[in-house]
Amino acid sequence: MKHPEQVTRIQAALLDWFAANARDLPWRRTNDPYAVWVSEIMLQQTRVRAVVPYYERFLARFPTVERLARARLDTVLKLWEGLGYYSRARNLHEAAKMVVTRFHGHLPTTREELLTLPGIGRYTAGAIASIAFGRRDPLVDGNVTRVLCRVFRIRGNPKDVAVQKRIWTIAAELVPEEHAGQFNQALMELGSEVCLPRDPRCEACPVNSLCAARRHHEQDALPTRVPKRPLPFHTVVVGMIYRDGRILIDKRKPDGLLGGLWEFPGGKRRPGETLQAALRREVREELALTVRVGRLLAVVDHAYSHFRVRIHAFECTYVSGTPRCITCAVFKWVRPGDLGRYAFPAANNKIIAILRSRKPTH
Helix, strand or coil: CCCHHHHHHHHHHHHHHHHHHCCCCHHHCCCCHHHHHHHHHHHCCCCHHHHHHHHHHHHHHCCCHHHHHHCCHHHHHHHHCCCCCCHHHHHHHHHHHHHHHHCCCCCCCCHHHHCCCCCCCHHHHHHHHHHHHCCCCCCCCHHHHHHHHHHCCCCCCCCCHHHHHHHHHHHHHHCCCCCHHHHHHHHHHHHHHCCCCCCCCHHHCCCHHHCHHHHCCCCCCCCCCCCCCCCCEEEEEEEEEEECCEEEEEECCCCCCCCCCEECCEEECCCCCCHHHHHHHHHHHHHCCEEEEEEEEEEEEEECCCCEEEEEEEEEEEEECCCCCCCCCEEEEECHHHHHHCCCCHHHHHHHHHHHHCCCCC
């Protein structure tokens, strides 16, 4: 890659800087591999500030991998509610059961074994192996990619296979024999706090004298930016279906987007459909029920990672049919005041708040 002297200088500079500037985060106050694992799963595609309260509540409820493995998935998802990317919670729960049965309650220590667990990919395996077990394994996330592209003046789309391979190769060569975990955390911290996507704080960077992008005045141009495609947009309808003072909710099947979470019956409007017609059709296809669509209760805009939705929530009256799960996993009739007991996608919070504060027109 580069000269050994440059590698040594980068290692020393980052470790010294991290020792003096590392943020005080709860997962940095423990050497428990299980806690490190939970933090790394939560930190995937999620900001540190958002993760901290979830991490603390999660560890208070499930302090050991055994406790997590014994928990019901509904309980895990409820605790995860609002953090998003719910497949992480499902995989973490499933992996916990595998750790207990296959590894006798001890998280695997090698990258190869860690990769056999659901929800653990190349980055997360490297993070756990280096931070929890001190192994000389690299990790590359968005922050590390930005740092390395600038320091080593790497051009090209960072998502291209050849560019990714080069970044991972450099990351692997930089990890020192000792203090691998601290070094990897320093790289991520540098990208998070100093080597920012826009207007990087180069004057505060411990390796600014070694940064090729800065030397060529290209730190604002690297990594190479690829234009983002507009997010697809969907119009969604959901129904608050009442019967005897209770509302019908159903649980999504465990696989796929928002798997295992509860929701109000409904779905996407088709081209040419009215909102009311779309809702009647969706409820019939989902639960084999006929409903009368009433007043509009709320309109909620929400963005997911790959698409946006506008949710139209209507109050509905049950007309006929016996509920049966066609496209859902299970259903329940619940009192509006009890909705808070169930794990719903974040987009439903506004709807639930309205339901709990007003009476239906029935």
